[in-house]
Amino acid sequence: xxxxxxxxxxxxxxxxxxxxxxxxSPSEQGTPTTTEGNTLSVxxxxxxxxxxxxxxxxxNETFERFASxxxxxxxMVYLMKEYNLGQVSASNVLFIWSGVTNFAPLxxxxxxxxxxxxxxxxxVASFASFxxxxxxxxxxxxxxxQPPKCQPEQKLHGHCIGPSTAQMGVLLTGLGLLTIxxxxxxxxxxxxxxxxxxxxxEEGTKGISSFFNWYYTxxxxxxMLTLTLVVYIQDQVSWVLGFAIPTILMxxxxxxxxxxxxxxxxxxxxxxIFSSIVQVFVAAYKKRHLKVPAEGQExxxxxDPPLKGNVLSKLPLTDQFRxxxxxxxxxxxxxxxxxxxxxxRLSSIQDVxxxxxxxxxxxxxxxxxxxxxxxxxxxxxxxxxxxxMDRHLGPKFQIPAGSMGIITMIVIGxxxxxxxxxxxxxxxxxxxxxxxxxxLQRIGIGNFFSILTMIACGxxxxxxxxxxxxxxxxxxxxxxxxxxxxxxxGFVESFNILGQIEFYNRQFPDHxxxxxxxxxxxxxxxxxxLSSMVVNIVHHVTGGHGHPDWLTNDxxxxxxDYFYYVGAVMAAFNFVYFxxxxxxxxxxxxx
Numbered sequence: 001x002x003x004x005x006x007x008x009x010x011x012x013x014x015x016x017x018x019x020x021x022x023x024x025s026p027s028e029q030g031t032p033t034t035t036e037g038n039t040l041s042v043x044x045x046x047x048x049x050x051x052x053x054x055x056x057x058x059x060n061e062t063f064e065r066f067a068s069x070x071x072x073x074x075x076m077v078y079l080m081k082e083y084n085l086g087q088v089s090a091s092n093v094l095f096i097w098s099g100v101t102n103f104a105p106l107x108x109x110x111x112x113x114x115x116x117x118x119x120x121x122x123x124v125a126s127f128a129s130f131x132x133x134x135x136x137x138x139x140x141x142x143x144x145x146q147p148p149k150c151q152p153e154q155k156l157h158g159h160c161i162g163p164s165t166a167q168m169g170v171l172l173t174g175l176g177l178l179t180i181x182x183x184x185x186x187x188x189x190x191x192x193x194x195x196x197x198x199x200x201x202e203e204g205t206k207g208i209s210s211f212f213n214w215y216y217t218x219x220x221x222x223x224m225l226t227l228t229l230v231v232y233i234q235d236q237v238s239w240v241l242g243f244a245i246p247t248i249l250m251x252x253x254x255x256x257x258x259x260x261x262x263x264x265x266x267x268x269x270x271x272x273i274f275s276s277i278v279q280v281f282v283a284a285y286k287k288r289h290l291k292v293p294a295e296g297q298e299x300x301x302x303x304d305p306p307l308k309g310n311v312l313s314k315l316p317l318t319d320q321f322r323x324x325x326x327x328x329x330x331x332x333x334x335x336x337x338x339x340x341x342x343x344x345r346l347s348s349i350q351d352v353x354x355x356x357x358x359x360x361x362x363x364x365x366x367x368x369x370x371x372x373x374x375x376x377x378x379x380x381x382x383x384x385x386x387x388x389m390d391r392h393l394g395p396k397f398q399i400p401a402g403s404m405g406i407i408t409m410i411v412i413g414x415x416x417x418x419x420x421x422x423x424x425x426x427x428x429x430x431x432x433x434x435x436x437x438x439x440l441q442r443i444g445i446g447n448f449f450s451i452l453t454m455i456a457c458g459x460x461x462x463x464x465x466x467x468x469x470x471x472x473x474x475x476x477x478x479x480x481x482x483x484x485x486x487x488x489x490g491f492v493e494s495f496n497i498l499g500q501i502e503f504y505n506r507q508f509p510d511h512x513x514x515x516x517x518x519x520x521x522x523x524x525x526x527x528x529x530l531s532s533m534v535v536n537i538v539h540h541v542t543g544g545h546g547h548p549d550w551l552t553n554d555x556x557x558x559x560x561d562y563f564y565y566v567g568a569v570m571a572a573f574n575f576v577y578f579x580x581x582x583x584x585x586x587x588x589x590x591x
Contacts, residue, residue, distance in 0.1 A: 050196055050197065050207065051207065052260075052263050053193075053196045053260050053263055053264055053265075054193065054196070055256070056256045056257055056259060056260035056264075057189060057192060057193045057196070057257075057260070058193070058218055059252075059253050059256045059257075060122065060126060060185070060189065060253040060254070060256065060257045061185065061189040061190075061193075061218075062218045062222055062253070063246070063249040063250050063252065063253035064125075064126065064129050064181060064182070064185045064186075064189075064250065064253065065222045065223075066222050066225070066226060066230075066246045066249055066250075067129060067132075067133045067178070067246035067247065067249070067250050068129070068178060068181075068182055069222060069223060069226040069227075070226040070230040070231070070234075070242070070245075070246045073226055073227055073230070073231050073402045073403075073405065074230075074231045074234050074235060074242075074400065074401075074402030075094060076090055076091070076094060076380060076383040076384070076402070077234075077235065077383055077387070077400075077401055077402055078140075078234070078239060079093060079094075080384070080387075082140065082146055082239060083146060083147060083162070083163050083167075083168075083171070084147050084150050084160040084161060084162050084163070085162065085163070086553045087380075087381070087384045087551060087553055088535055088536070088539045088551050089162075091380045091381070091531075091532070091535055092532050092535065092536065093175075094380060094528075095376065095380070095528040095529065095531045095532035095535070096528065096529070096532055097175045097179070098376070098524070098525070098528040099524075099525040099526070099528035099529045099532075100176075100179050100525070101178070101179045101182050101183070101525075102521040102522065102524040102525035102528065103183075103521065103522060103525045104179050104180065104182055104183025104184075105182065105183050105186045105187040105521050106183075106187075106521060106522065107183055108121060108125065108183035108184045108185075108186070108187045108188065109187035109188070110274060111184075112184070112187065112188050112269070113269060113273075114269055114274075114275075115269055116269065117266055117267070117268065117269045118188040118191060118192040118195070118266070118267070119192065119264060119266045121184045121188050122184060122185055122188050122189060122192060122257065123254075123257060123258075124184060125180060125181045125182075125183065125184020125185045125188075126181065126184075126185060126250070126253065126254045126257060127181075127254065128177045128178075128180035128181040128184070129177070129178055129180075129181025129182070129185065129250055130181075130247065130250045130251055130254060131174075131177045132174045132175065132176070132177030132178035132179075132180070132181055133174070133178065133243065133246055133247040133250050134174075134247050135170065135171075135173055135174030135177060136171070136174040136175075136178075136243050136247075137240065137243040137244050137247050138170075138174075139167075139170060139171050139174065140238075140239040140240045140242075140243050141240045141244075145167055145170050145171075146163070146167060147160075147161050147162055147163045147164070147167060148161050192264075195265050195266070195267045196264070196265050223409060224406070224409070227402070227403050227405055227406045227409065228403055228406060230242055230245065230246065231400040231402040231403045232400050232403065233245070234400070234402075235400035235401070235402065236398070236400065275343075276343070276347075276351050276354070277354075277355055277358070279327075279343045279344050279347055279351070280324060280327045280347045280351050280352055280355045281324075281327075281355070282344050282345075283326075283327035283328075283343075283344060283345050283346055283347045284323060284324050284325075284326050284327035284347075284352075286344075286345055287326040287327065287329055287331070287345075288323070288326060290326050290329050290331070292322050292323075292325050292326060292329075293329075301329055301330065302317065302325070302328040302329060302330065302349050303328045303329075303330050303334070303335075303341070303346050303347070303348050303349065304328075304348060304349045304350075305339075305348055307350065313509070314350060315349070315350055315353035315354065315357075315509065315588070316353070317349050317352075317353065318353065318356060318586075320356060320360070320586060321356050321359055324352050324355060324356060325352060327346070327347040327351075327352055328346070328347050328348060328349050328351075328352050330346065331346075334346040354509050357507060357508055357509060357588055358508075360507075360585065360586060360588075361504065361507055361508070361519070363581035363584075363585075364440070364443070364500075364503070364578070364581055364582065364585060365500075365504075365519050365522075365523060367443075367447070367574055367577055367578040367581060368443075368496070368500055368520075368523040368527075369523050369526040369527050369530060370527070370530065370570055370571065370573075370574035370577075371446065371447050371450050371492075371496055371527075371571065371574055371578075372497075372523055372524055372526075372527035373527040373530045373531050373534070373567070373570065374450045374453060374454050374492075374567045374568075374570065374571045375450070375453075375489060375492060375493075375527070376527050376528060376531040377454075377531055377534070377535075377563070377564070377567050378453060378454070378457055378485065378489060378564075378567075379405065379489075380531070381560060381563075381564075382404060382405075382482060382485075382486070383401045383402060383404075384401075384555060385461065385464070385482065385555065385560070386399075386401035386404050386479050386482065387401045388468075388476060388555060388556075389464070389476050389477050389478065389479040389481070389482075390475055390476045390477065390478050390479060391479045399479060401479075404479065404482060404486060405486070407482075407483055407486040407487060407490070408486045408487070408489045408490040408493065409490075410490075411486075411487050411489075411490025411491065411494070412490050412493055412494055415490065415491065415494050416494055416498070419494065423436065424436040439499050439502055439503040439506065440503065440582040440585065442495050442496075442498075442499035442502075442503075443495070443496055443499040443500055443503060443578070443582075444575070444578055444579065444582060445495045445496075445499075446491070446492050446493075446494070446495030446496020446497070446499055447496060447571065447574060447575045447578050448575055449488055449491045449492045449495060449496070450492050450496065450571040450574070450575075451568055451571040451572050451575060452488055453485055453488040453489050453492055453571075454564050454565070454567040454568035454571055455564075455565070455568045456484050456485040456488055457485045457561075457564040457567075458561040458562070458563075458564035458565045458567075458568065459561070460481055460482070460484070460485060461555075461560045461561040461564060462561040463481075464477050464481065465555065465556055465559075465560075465561065468556045469556060497520070500519075500520060500523070501520055504519055504520070506588075507587065507588045508588075509588075534566070534567075534570075535551065538550055538551055538563055538566065539551050542559070542562075550562050550563050551563060
C-alpha cells in the first residue's frame, strides 16, 4: 500500500504530507508537454527529465527546507536573545508567521496548477526564499538592524530596549519573503519531480518510487542537521554564520535548478479544481427554486456525463446536503447541441458529490485546529523552559534549547515503522479491519494523547518551578526532564497528524488530493492564530494586584503550568467534539 510505504520511510509528518498529495494523482501525471503546451514525442521524452533532473530538483527542495527549518527551529531564541522580545511577543511573531506560511502552499498550488506551471512557480519562490534568508542574515550581521544589547542587569529588571519599528519591519520583510518561497516550493517540488518520469512505463514507475525514497532520505537528514548542527552553530558560535550557511546553500540550489532548464519536463498548467467547486454552489443557487426529485424518480433528471480522464472512480448520488443536488438538475437549454454545457449553470453528479466530500470533512478538519494548538503551545514554550535549565551533556558540551525537538523526531522515526510492521498487523487479527483500527479511531487516539501531553507539560513545569523557588541556590533541573512531554508529542504526531493526512486522502476524490493535503496546512495555520489569541488573552487577563501574569518572562514568577492546564482543558473539549463529529461522519460513497 502507498500509505504503508510512505509511513515506513517518513521521519516527519511534513514529508508525508507533501508526498501523499501527488503519488497517484493522474492529473499531475498527465501527458508531458512543453511550456507551450505541445505534446512531447517518445523520442523527445527520452531526452528530458528522468534521473538527470533529480539532483537539481532534490537539491532545490532540500536547501529550501534546510533554510526554513533551520530558521524556525531556533527562531524563538533569536527573537528573545537578539531582539529583546518577551516570550509572549516572540511567540506571537512565530504564531502569526507560521499561520501565514501554512496558508501559503494553498495559494501556491492554485497559481501553479491554474496559471504559470510548476517550473516557474518553483523558480520565483526559490528567489524569494533566498532573499528572505539573506534579509534574516543581515539582521544578525548589521548591528543597526538589531536593538542595543541587553545587559544582565537590565534583563533582570525588565529594562531591555526592544526593536524599533524599522528594525521589526526589516525582520518581518525577511519572514514574508520566506513565506512566499515556502508557498511556491512546497506544493510543487514533489509533483515536478514526478513529472520527470513516465508513469506508463515500468522504468518510469521504478523511477518515481526511487525518487520518493531519495526525497524522504534527504528530508530526514535535513531535519536532523537543522535541529543539531545548525541550531548549535546559531546558539554557540554565531547567529550570522548559522543563518549564512542555509542562505548560501539556497543560492546554490537556484543555480542548480537553472542548470536543469533544458532537461526538465514541464507539464502544462491545467484548470484549477477550485473553479468546479465554486461552480457547483453557483449552479445550485441559480436553481434554488427547483424541487429535488423524489426517490426513484431521478432517472433522466440529473446531468451524469461520462467521467473525465483524470477521474478514476465515480461517486453515487447521495441525499446528504440535498440542496446541492439542484446544481445537477437539467433544465431547458442547459445542454448545447454539441453536448457542452455552461458549468456555471449545470454541474454533473460527480462534481456535486465531490463538493459534498469537502463539506463532510470540514467538521473533522476543524477538530484538528485545537489539537494542533496544544502542539504549538508546547513547542513555543519548551524553548524558554530549556533556556533556564541545565542543558549540559558532559562537562563542556551544552545542548542548544532549540534542539530539544529532536526527541520528538526520534520517537516518530521509531514508532511509525513499528506500528506499521508489528502493531497494525496484530490489531488486524483482532479487529479484522484493514490497518487494525479505523482512521477516525487513529485520529481520536492522537487527540487523547494531546490531553496527556498538556497535562504532562503542566505537571513537570509545576515541579520545576517549585524546585527552583524552594532551592534558589541549587543547580537548575536537567533539561531531560522535558523528555516525557516530547515523547508524548511524538505519539500525537504519529496518530493525529499522520491519521488526518491519510483520512483526507482516502475520503477525497482521487484527483482532489491537492485540496486534501492543503487542509493539513490550513489546520496548522488556524492553530497558529488560535494559539496567538490564547496567549494574548492569558497574558492580559491573568496577573494584577502586584502579581505577574502567567506568561511573564520570569518563568519562576509566572504560572506556565496553569497555561498548560488551560491547553489540557481545550484539548479535552476538542476530544469530546471529535467523538461527536466522528460518530456522525458518513464515509465517501455511502448513499
